[in-house]
Amino acid sequence: MLHAAVLLPFLWAALIPLMKRLPRVHPGWAVLPVPVALFALFIVLLPRVRSGEVLSATLPWMPGLGIDLSLVLDGWSLLFVLLITGIGALVVWYSIFYMSRGMESLRNFYLYLLLFMGSMLGVVLSDNLMVLYAFWELTSVASFLLIAFWYRRERSRYGALKSMLITVFGGLAMFAGFNLLYVMTGSYSIREIAAQAAGLTGHSLFLPAMILVLLGAFTKSAQFPFHIWLPDAMEAPTPVSAYLHSATMVKAGLYLVARMSPVFAGVSEWFWIVSLTGLITLCYGSFKAIRQTDLKALLAYSTISQLGLIMCLLGVGSASAFFPGTEQAVFFSLATTAAVFHLINHAVFKGSLFMVVGIVDHEANTRDLRNLGGLMRLMPVTFTIALIGAFSMAGLPPFSGFLSKEMFFTAMVNLRDFEAAGAGSWMIGFAVLAWIASVFTFVYSLILVFKTFGGKLQLDKLDNKPHEASAGLLAAPVLLVSLALVFAVVTNGLAASLIDPAVAAVNGGALTAQQAHVPIHFWHGWTPELFMTLGVVGLGLILYRTYTRLRIMDRERSGREGLNRLYNGGLNLLESGGRRGTDLYMTGSVRHYLIYILLFLVAAVGGTLLFSPNIRFGMDRYAPITFYEVGLVLVMVGSAAAVPFARSRVNAILFTGSAGYMVTALFLIFRAPDLALTQMIVETVSVILFLLCFKYLPKLKSVKTEKLTFKWLNLIVAAAVGATMTLIALAAMGSSPFVPISEYFLNGSYELAGGKNVVNVILVDFRGFDTLFEIMVLGIASLGIYGMIKLGARTKPEAGNAQQAAANQKGFPLVSNDVILRTMSRVIILIIITFSLYLFFAGHNNPGGGFIAALMTASALILLAVSFGMDTVRRVLPVNYRLMTAIGLSVAILTASGSFLFGAPFLSHAFGHFDLPILGDTELATAVLFDLGVYLAVVGVVMTIIFSIKGED
Structure with missing residues (x-):
C-alpha cells in the first residue's frame, strides 16, 4: 500500500500528456483526485499510527548492495505525508482558478507538480538512505522545472539554476555522509543505523558523516548561508511557492534533521x-x-x-x-x-x-x-x-x-x-x-x-x-x-x-x-x-x-546582498575558468584526444602493473612457442606495419585483411574453430564494406613532393600502449590468485545449459547479456549509418562530382561481368547458405552459432550482390532489413523475458530431451530461440549497411 501511494503520482503524471484530447477541461481537475485520495488514505491510517504502530513495507531492489525499497510510516512521516497531500490538494484547487486553461504548457505544470509530490512522499517514507537520496534529488529536479516554468523569463531561469546548484551540492554532500554511515554500520536502513547509534560516537567518521548530512539538510531548508536560493525561487508561479517553498520542499531538511536525530x-x-x-x-x-x-x-x-x-x-x-x-x-x-x-x-x-x-x-x-x-x-x-x-x-x-x-x-x-x-x-x-x-x-x-x-x-x-x-x-x-x-x-x-x-x-x-x-x-x-x-x-x-526612518532598515537595494554577489562571482569564475581550462585540451584534433586517452591509460594501468607488489609476469604456465606461431606473428606484424605506407587504398585494405587472416590462422592453431570462423567471415565482409565505401572518399593526394616528417610522439605513445597491453596479458596469466573461470564454463556448459560448444553456450546463456547488448549496439550503428548516408544523399552534389554521383546511381559498383564467377557463385552461394543453416542448428553442441551463421548468410548475399547486382538480391529476398533487425532484437528480448513467466531471472534458459518422430531422442533448448534473434539481427545489420552504402532504402 505504501509503495502504491508513492507510485500513484508518478503514474498519474505519465497520463498527463493524454489530456491533450480534453482541450476544454482544465488539467487541474484531472490532477486534483490524486492528492485528495492520498490524503484520505493516510487519514484512515491515523488511528493506527496514533496508537504507536509503525507501518512498513519492503520490496527488494539491489539486496547485494543493501538497497531495498523500504518504506516506513510512523508519526513523523505521517505528519509530512498529510502536509504533502493535504496542502497539495488545496494548491491544485487554487491553481485551477489561478492559472488560466489557455496558459502555455499548463499540462507540463501539473506533470512537474505530480513529479514533485511523488518525490516528496518518497523522501519522507523511505527508510533506506540510498532510496531517500534518490527521491531527494528528484525533488530538486522537479523544483527546478517548476521554478523555471516561465522559462522565457531570465529571472526564472536564474532562480531555477541557483536552487538546483545549491540544493544538489548539498544533496551530494549528504550522499557522501550516507555512505560514511554505511561504512560505520554496514547498513543503509535508518532504523538499523539508529539502533547502533550508541556505538558510533567514538568512530573517526562520525563527525564527518554528521557534517555532510547537515549540509544536505541546511541547503534544502534554506539555512544561512545557503538561503540565497529561496528568494530567487519566488519567480515560480504562486501555487508553486505556496506548495514547495512554504509547506513541503523547504521542510525536507527539517524532516532529515529530525529523522537523523536518534543517530547524531x-x-x-x-x-x-x-x-x-x-x-x-x-x-x-x-x-x-x-x-x-x-x-x-x-x-x-x-x-x-x-x-x-x-x-x-x-x-x-x-x-x-x-x-x-x-x-x-x-x-x-x-x-x-x-x-x-x-x-x-x-x-x-x-x-x-x-x-x-x-x-x-x-x-x-x-x-x-x-x-x-x-x-x-x-x-x-x-x-x-x-x-x-x-x-x-x-x-x-x-x-x-x-x-x-x-x-x-x-x-x-x-x-x-x-x-x-x-x-x-x-x-x-x-x-x-x-x-x-x-x-x-x-x-x-x-x-x-x-x-x-x-x-x-x-x-x-x-x-x-x-x-x-x-x-x-x-x-x-x-x-x-x-x-x-x-x-x-x-x-x-x-x-x-x-x-x-x-x-x-x-x-x-x-x-x-x-x-x-x-x-x-x-x-x-x-x-x-x-x-x-x-x-x-x-x-x-x-x-x-x-523603521522607514532608520537607515539600517532602509529598503533593500539591488545588488547589496553580499552572499548573492559571492555566488554570482563564484559561478562566473567557475564558468570562465572551466572555459579556459577546456580550451587548453579541447583543440579539435582527434590525434590530441587519442594521445590524452592513451597516455592516461598507460599511466594508470601500466603504473599499477609495474608498482603493485602482487603483480607477477611469470611465463611458467605458457606452452612453448612453435615455428608456425612465430611465422604467423611475423606476417601479421609486417602486414600491419605496411598499412601506413600503402600508396593506394586497395593495398591498405589488402594489408589489413592479411593481418586479420593471420589472426584466423592463429585461432586455428590454438584450436578455436568458432573464433576462426567468425574472424574469417568478419574479415571478408569488412573488405567488401571498405571497397563499397570508396565511392564516398576523395582521391588520395600525392605526397611525393611533400617533405615527410616523423612523429616521434606517435611512436612513443604507440610503443607505450603496446607494452602496457603486453604487460596486462602477462599479468593476467601470471598473477591471478583465482581458479580460472574457464573451468566453471567447461564443467557447467552441458550440465547447466545443455550445450557442448562452450563458446556458444557462453554467448547465449552464461553471458547472454553481453550478446544482447552487442546486437543492440550493432542495430543502433546500422541505423546511424543509414541515417548519415540518407542525410548526405539529400544534399546537392557539387558540380565537379555530378558525374560521380550519377555513376553511383547506376548500380552496385563492384558488380562483376566475369562469366566464371557468375556461374560458380550460383553453386557457392547455395553451399554457403546451407553451411550457415548447419552452423546455426549445430552451434549449441558443435562449432557455430547464430552470430557465425548470420555472417555466413550475409557473406552469401554479398557474393550474390557482387555477382548479379543488388536488384537480384532484392528480388531473391524481398525484405526490409531494418525491420529484420528490429524483429531479431525483439525475438532476443522476448526470449530473455520469457523466463519471468516461470519465476526465473531474466535470460534464464531451459533445455530437455524429447522423443520426436523420425529424429528420435532430440535435445531442445530455448537458447536456440535467443540465437535466432541474434541471427536475424546480425543479418539485418549487415545488409542494412550494404543497402545504405548502395544508396537504396
Whole structure:
C-alpha cells in the first residue's frame, strides 16, 4: 500500500500528456483526485499510527548492495505525508482558478507538480538512505522545472539554476555522509543505523558523516548561508511557492534533521551546529524580510526566518538525548514538540499568505508594496485571510501561531539550565536573540498586512482597479487559514493525534507518545514568556511606525546582498575558468584526444602493473612457442606495419585483411574453430564494406613532393600502449590468485545449459547479456549509418562530382561481368547458405552459432550482390532489413523475458530431451530461440549497411 501511494503520482503524471484530447477541461481537475485520495488514505491510517504502530513495507531492489525499497510510516512521516497531500490538494484547487486553461504548457505544470509530490512522499517514507537520496534529488529536479516554468523569463531561469546548484551540492554532500554511515554500520536502513547509534560516537567518521548530512539538510531548508536560493525561487508561479517553498520542499531538511536525530543527537557538536545555525537563520531572515518591497520576497525571507526557528528548536530538542530516561529528557523534548507544532502552523499560515499574495498580484497586477495600499475596502475577504495568517505568523492570540511561539520562548528560556553541552549561564543569549527575531517577525507581519491593505488606495500606480477574487480562488486560502483558528481551539486533540506521535518518532522511541505529551493552552500565568510577548508587541509597534526612518532598515537595494554577489562571482569564475581550462585540451584534433586517452591509460594501468607488489609476469604456465606461431606473428606484424605506407587504398585494405587472416590462422592453431570462423567471415565482409565505401572518399593526394616528417610522439605513445597491453596479458596469466573461470564454463556448459560448444553456450546463456547488448549496439550503428548516408544523399552534389554521383546511381559498383564467377557463385552461394543453416542448428553442441551463421548468410548475399547486382538480391529476398533487425532484437528480448513467466531471472534458459518422430531422442533448448534473434539481427545489420552504402532504402 505504501509503495502504491508513492507510485500513484508518478503514474498519474505519465497520463498527463493524454489530456491533450480534453482541450476544454482544465488539467487541474484531472490532477486534483490524486492528492485528495492520498490524503484520505493516510487519514484512515491515523488511528493506527496514533496508537504507536509503525507501518512498513519492503520490496527488494539491489539486496547485494543493501538497497531495498523500504518504506516506513510512523508519526513523523505521517505528519509530512498529510502536509504533502493535504496542502497539495488545496494548491491544485487554487491553481485551477489561478492559472488560466489557455496558459502555455499548463499540462507540463501539473506533470512537474505530480513529479514533485511523488518525490516528496518518497523522501519522507523511505527508510533506506540510498532510496531517500534518490527521491531527494528528484525533488530538486522537479523544483527546478517548476521554478523555471516561465522559462522565457531570465529571472526564472536564474532562480531555477541557483536552487538546483545549491540544493544538489548539498544533496551530494549528504550522499557522501550516507555512505560514511554505511561504512560505520554496514547498513543503509535508518532504523538499523539508529539502533547502533550508541556505538558510533567514538568512530573517526562520525563527525564527518554528521557534517555532510547537515549540509544536505541546511541547503534544502534554506539555512544561512545557503538561503540565497529561496528568494530567487519566488519567480515560480504562486501555487508553486505556496506548495514547495512554504509547506513541503523547504521542510525536507527539517524532516532529515529530525529523522537523523536518534543517530547524531547526544553529542555537543550536533546540538551547537543545528541550534546555532537555526538561530542565526531566524535572526537574519526576519531582519531581511523587513527591508523587502516585493510581497513574495518578504514572504521568502519570512520563510527563511521561520525555517530557522524550527531548525533551532530541533537542535535544542536534541538536548533530551543527554538525559536518557529522566525527567530532564521530557523537559527538553518540549522544544521538539514546539518544533513539530510550529511546523504545522507555518504550513497553514504561510501557505495561505502565499495564496493571498497571488490573489493580490492576480487582481492588482503588482506585488510592489510601494504601489499598493488601501485594498482593504476593495478586497475584504482577502484582507481577512491576510490578517489571520499574518497575526498567526506574528504569534498573536487567539491563533495557533501564538501557542507554538510561546512554546518556542519557553524552550529558549529553559536553556539557561542546560550545562551538558559545555554551555554556561550565557545560554540566556538564545532567549535574547529569539526575542529580537520575534520583534522583527511582528514588524514584517504588520508590513505585509497594513502596507498592502491599509492606508491610501493608489489607483494611479496600478494598471487597473482591483476587485475581490472569485470564490474558487478564495476557497483554498480560506480553508487553510481557518485551520489557524481550529488548531488553536482543538490543540490538545491535534497534539494527541499528530504532534505527540511525531515527537515520539523524532526521539527514536526513547519517549512514548504519552510521555512526549505537553499540555498546550493559552494561559500559563504571568510567565517570562508572556512578558516577552508583551515586549515583542510593544517594541514591534514602535519599530513599525519608525523603521522607514532608520537607515539600517532602509529598503533593500539591488545588488547589496553580499552572499548573492559571492555566488554570482563564484559561478562566473567557475564558468570562465572551466572555459579556459577546456580550451587548453579541447583543440579539435582527434590525434590530441587519442594521445590524452592513451597516455592516461598507460599511466594508470601500466603504473599499477609495474608498482603493485602482487603483480607477477611469470611465463611458467605458457606452452612453448612453435615455428608456425612465430611465422604467423611475423606476417601479421609486417602486414600491419605496411598499412601506413600503402600508396593506394586497395593495398591498405589488402594489408589489413592479411593481418586479420593471420589472426584466423592463429585461432586455428590454438584450436578455436568458432573464433576462426567468425574472424574469417568478419574479415571478408569488412573488405567488401571498405571497397563499397570508396565511392564516398576523395582521391588520395600525392605526397611525393611533400617533405615527410616523423612523429616521434606517435611512436612513443604507440610503443607505450603496446607494452602496457603486453604487460596486462602477462599479468593476467601470471598473477591471478583465482581458479580460472574457464573451468566453471567447461564443467557447467552441458550440465547447466545443455550445450557442448562452450563458446556458444557462453554467448547465449552464461553471458547472454553481453550478446544482447552487442546486437543492440550493432542495430543502433546500422541505423546511424543509414541515417548519415540518407542525410548526405539529400544534399546537392557539387558540380565537379555530378558525374560521380550519377555513376553511383547506376548500380552496385563492384558488380562483376566475369562469366566464371557468375556461374560458380550460383553453386557457392547455395553451399554457403546451407553451411550457415548447419552452423546455426549445430552451434549449441558443435562449432557455430547464430552470430557465425548470420555472417555466413550475409557473406552469401554479398557474393550474390557482387555477382548479379543488388536488384537480384532484392528480388531473391524481398525484405526490409531494418525491420529484420528490429524483429531479431525483439525475438532476443522476448526470449530473455520469457523466463519471468516461470519465476526465473531474466535470460534464464531451459533445455530437455524429447522423443520426436523420425529424429528420435532430440535435445531442445530455448537458447536456440535467443540465437535466432541474434541471427536475424546480425543479418539485418549487415545488409542494412550494404543497402545504405548502395544508396537504396
